[in-house]
Every structure is written in structure tokens, then in C-alpha cells.
Amino acid sequence: MPVLAALVYLFLYAPLLVLVVFSFNSGRLASSWEGFTLGWYAQALADERMQASLRNSLTVAVATTVISTAIGTAAAMGLRRAGGNRSGWAGFLVLPIFVPEVVLGASLVLLFAAVGLRLGTATVILAHVGFSISYATVVVRARAMSLDPGLEEAAMDLGASPLRAFFAVTLPALAPGILAASLLVFALSIDDYVVTSFVAGVGATTLPVHIYSMVKSGVSPAINAVSTLLLLSTSLLLFAAWALEQGARIRMALAPAALGFAILAAPFAASRPAGSADRVLNVYIWSNYIAPETIRKFERRHNARVNLDLYDTNEAMLAKVQSGNVDYDILCPSSYPIQVLIAQGLLRPLDHSALPHLANVDPAFLDRSYDRGNRYSAPYFWGTAGIAYRRSRVGAVDSWAAMWDPRHKGRILMLDDARETFGAALLRMGASLNTTDPALLARAQQMLLLQKPLVRAYNSSNYEDVLLSGDVWLAQGWNGQFARAIEQDADLEYVIPKEGASLFLDSLVIPAGAPHPELAHAFIDFTLEAEIAAEICATMRYSTPNAAALRLLPAALRANPAIFPPPDVLARAVLLEDVGDAVVLYDRLWTEVKSR
Ligand code: N2P
Numbered sequence: 224m225p226v227l228a229a230l231v232y233l234f235l236y237a238p239l240l241v242l243v244v245f246s247f248n249s250g251r252l253a254s255s256w257e258g259f260t261l262g263w264y265a266q267a268l269a270d271e272r273m274q275a276s277l278r279n280s281l282t283v284a285v286a287t288t289v290i291s292t293a294i295g296t297a298a299a300m301g302l303r304r305a306g307g308n309r310s311g312w313a314g315f316l317v318l319p320i321f322v323p324e325v326v327l328g329a330s331l332v333l334l335f336a337a338v339g340l341r342l343g344t345a346t347v348i349l350a351h352v353g354f355s356i357s358y359a360t361v362v363v364r365a366r367a368m369s370l371d372p373g374l375e376e377a378a379m380d381l382g383a384s385p386l387r388a389f390f391a392v393t394l395p396a397l398a399p400g401i402l403a404a405s406l407l408v409f410a411l412s413i414d415d416y417v418v419t420s421f422v423a424g425v426g427a428t429t430l431p432v433h434i435y436s437m438v439k440s441g442v443s444p445a446i447n448a449v450s451t452l453l454l455l456s457t458s459l460l461l462f463a464a465w466a467l468e469q470g471a472r473i474r475m476a477l478a479p480a481a482l483g484f485a486i487l488a489a490p491f492a493a494s495r496p497a498g499s500a501d502r503v504l505n506v507y508i509w510s511n512y513i514a515p516e517t518i519r520k521f522e523r524r525h526n527a528r529v530n531l532d533l534y535d536t537n538e539a540m541l542a543k544v545q546s547g548n549v550d551y552d553i554l555c556p557s558s559y560p561i562q563v564l565i566a567q568g569l570l571r572p573l574d575h576s577a578l579p580h581l582a583n584v585d586p587a588f589l590d591r592s593y594d595r596g597n598r599y600s601a602p603y604f605w606g607t608a609g610i611a612y613r614r615s616r617v618g619a620v621d622s623w624a625a626m627w628d629p630r631h632k633g634r635i636l637m638l639d640d641a642r643e644t645f646g647a648a649l650l651r652m653g654a655s656l657n658t659t660d661p662a663l664l665a666r667a668q669q670m671l672l673l674q675k676p677l678v679r680a681y682n683s684s685n686y687e688d689v690l691l692s693g694d695v696w697l698a699q700g701w702n703g704q705f706a707r708a709i710e711q712d713a714d715l716e717y718v719i720p721k722e723g724a725s726l727f728l729d730s731l732v733i734p735a736g737a738p739h740p741e742l743a744h745a746f747i748d749f750t751l752e753a754e755i756a757a758e759i760c761a762t763m764r765y766s767t768p769n770a771a772a773l774r775l776l777p778a779a780l781r782a783n784p785a786i787f788p789p790p791d792v793l794a795r796a797v798l799l800e801d802v803g804d805a806v807v808l809y810d811r812l813w814t815e816v817k818s819r
Pocket of ligand 1: 511
């Protein structure tokens, strides 16, 4: 029996244990232990984005706690008066506890859009209050039920007004319940991800949302350190809440609760005050597309704070922008969604007089058909989507056929992107990756369904890490991240298959409703400066369209075929174009592939 119990506990706690242990591992990979370090904690605590998200989390959690506990207490008292458990109202109150979080998140977004509320800190607080009132009510009510109503009556018999009786008698008796409810609500709010990810607009990124976006861009084990701290503090708060509910004295619960708060507050106290920047810029860009140091340079130069929000597909970005209630100043679409955004009137014409460094761009990347005269867009990066593979495992690869080779079953990764996966299938069939022909697309879908049993993962964010870790041997992906991976592992290679590959050209644009268009222009021009564009290219390893930057790059980078393929290879790459209404078809067919 004890063995069984131990196994159950192991099952429950093993993942957390691994997390905690590896937060002290000096190596980058979770696959091997390379020595003890506190370095990731230092790095995590010094990270300004982490601090900013923690600040947001604390603001939200404190506001949520105050509001929810007050409402919960009032509700608990009301329920007590209404006749305890016999009242049907109590059932209604706890219902939200059982509503799936995704449903709650999605419906709140609809509601906020319907009443014209912009997504931001306020909407996060409203959402958190929404899901935590029930918990607060349940906890306070448990305490209220055990209260002797005679006490309150006795106080009033002795001449106290109802209000005085409440504050002098009822409230002190309820205090442990109220405190337990506060701690519970605080902990729920601090670590909520699902609902928050729906309703947090730009600039209201909370700690869990930030942690998730760190995972997506696959940066560093600092994630483990932050997660360990979050785990520790919420455990302490929940333990204190539980102790209070079990009837512990308030004094006893104080120590764990205080420690829990202190763990969260320490990095907060060390952080730079939020008010130090006069101006704000909301940037929504691909993950792995700009380095934090580059952002910091811009912030310093303009005394501004940049809120960074990341996406991994054009479609995700389009959906968010088209929903209409997010305040972005900068987007980074590929060429084909730019056509869509322009057609829908969602972009603001650029003021070229504020973009003197546009002259640095190689004319070959300007005045393209998707935006004549670059009225709306300034080129940022270009590149290809090819295959990177582990040579020692699969030999030399030169064709998309390798991605359909049953010998590589379970070792293949494809992008999680309709245009790119269909693009690969269409190229393999010898068709155009810009086709709108339903018959061809249906055949491409059949190919992708055929391939699916071989595919280990569809991933558009940190696919290069999956390849590096050895989990897969072949990965479809965008070249820049592969170029970085190849530098870390000489066994990896990047190829543009003989059937061809997709070419992308991504540009910075300003949405029509951008709240800070002036600073947005300053940001675009900043990225066009020769030194900055060179730095962006050198750190991210995607290909720069900036001729002046190209001259500043180290020769080795310029000669790197994964970043700047030789002309004969590049000739095989085809620019992804807008497929018009067929986009709906692509989307439906791709969803079917993934869900079947
Ligand atoms: C960045 C992906 C490259 C963008 N994570 C392809 N358009």
C-alpha cells in the first residue's frame, strides 16, 4: 500500500520536481544535468519583460482580490439570510466554477467587443473577478454558515445598529473565511493563463502569459526559474488559505502567506518603476524576429516603453487585427496578408518623410505588386521555408519526398501553417504553391493526410529547438531559426528542395487605428538604419533586404547559404501570394488535416 501511494505521489509531483531541479541546471537543455547554478534565477529576475508582466499580474491580482472578496462576502451573507443550502441561488453562484475556461475566455472576448471595451488591464481584471467571485463566495459562505446568528441579534438587542453589529461582531467572526477567500482568489488570479490569454490586450501581459510566450520563442531555462518561483508562492498562499479553512488561527497562516507574497514582491521591488517611460509603442511581430537588446536600444533612444506581443502565423495575426479591439502600432505581415489588410482598409498610409532610411532598402524589395510605391509597408526580413535535417540520421536530403518517407516515421516536423504545409505538398506534386484550384487543393490535402501518421509535430514557433533536441530528424521551417540551430550543431543542414520552396518577404506596417503612429514611424525608421538592420539580421539570422546593412555584415554571415542562398538555389523559391477567397478553402482543408 505505501508503495502504491508513493507511485501516485510520484505521478503527481514528478513533473514539478523536474522543473524545480532543472531550474538549477547550468546547461541549457533539459536532457542532461551539467552542474548547479543560480544563474537562471538571476537572469529571470533581471529580465525587464518578466518584471513588467509580474507588475501587471500583481496589479490584476490585488484588484481582483479586493473586488471579488468584497462581492463574495456580500453574496455569502445574502445567501445565509436567504436560507442557506435550500436556496437555489447558491447553485447558480457556483456554476461558473464548472464553466470551461476556454468557453469563458472566448465568450468574454465577444462580450467586450460587443460593448466596445478595448482589451487591456481592465478587461483582465473584469474577467478574473468573473471567475473568482464563485470561489470567494463558497469559501466565505462555509464560514458564515457556522456562525451563530444569535450573536448578531444579541449585539442588536444590546443597542448596536445593524451596521455596527456587522462590523463589530459578524465581520471579525468571518475574518478567517474572508482571509482564506482572499488568498485563494489571489492565487487563482496570479496563475491564470487560459482566460487571461483571451482577454489581455497588448501591454497587459501577465506573468503566465509571458511564461508561455517565452516557451514559444524557446529562449532559456530562465522559464524554469520563473515557474519555480510562481509555483512556490502560489503553494504557500494556497496552503495558508487551506489552513485558515481548517480553522487555524490567523496568526498561524500569516507566515506562509507573507512568504508567498514576499517571493512575488521581491523582483517587483527590484524592478524599474513603470512610469519611467513617457511613451508607449505596441509591437505585434513574429516570434524570433527581434532581439530584446534591439528593443531596449529603441526604448532608450526614445524614452519609450515597447510592449511586445508575438505570433507564429500570419493567420493568427490577421484574426487578432481583424477582431478590431486591440491597439497595435506595428505589425509585421508577410506580403500576402499585406494585400488583405490594405484591401480591408486596416492599414495606415506611411509618411515617407518620416522614413529617411527607407533609402537603405535594396530596390529589388521595393515597389512590389502587393504594395505599389510602398505606401503601407517597409521591408523587414525575407527568407525561405525549406527543410533542415540531421545528416547523421537521414543522409543527404534534396527533395520534399523525404518528408513523406515512411522510414522517417515519427521523426518529421512540419510547420503549423496552412500555406506552408499545403505549399510543401503542392510543390511535391509539381503544382504551384499559390494555386486556388479546389481539385489540386483536395489532392494536396490527401497528401498531407497521408503524411500525418509520420509527423511528430506541427510547430511554427520553436521548431529548431525540437530539431536540436534530437526529437525529430527532419523539420520544415523558416530559415533564420535553422541558421541559428546549425551554428550550435554541425550535424544539421538546411536545404531548399529541388522541387522549390516558399519565399517570404515580411514588412513592418502601421494599423489604421494605431494609437501611437508617430512613434511607430520612428520605430520603422530605426529598424531601417544600416547598423540596426545589420544587428537585427545578425541576431535573428533571417535575411535582410537592407543593402546598407548587408555591407556591414561579417563576411561569414553573408556567405551563409542558409541565410543568403546562392542565386541558382534562390531561383527555386516562389513568393507566397494572396489566394483571395481560396484562403477559406485552405483554412478549412488544413483544419480537417489537423483534426482528423
Ligand atoms: C519567425 C518566422 C518567420 C516568418 N518566427 C515567416 N514569414
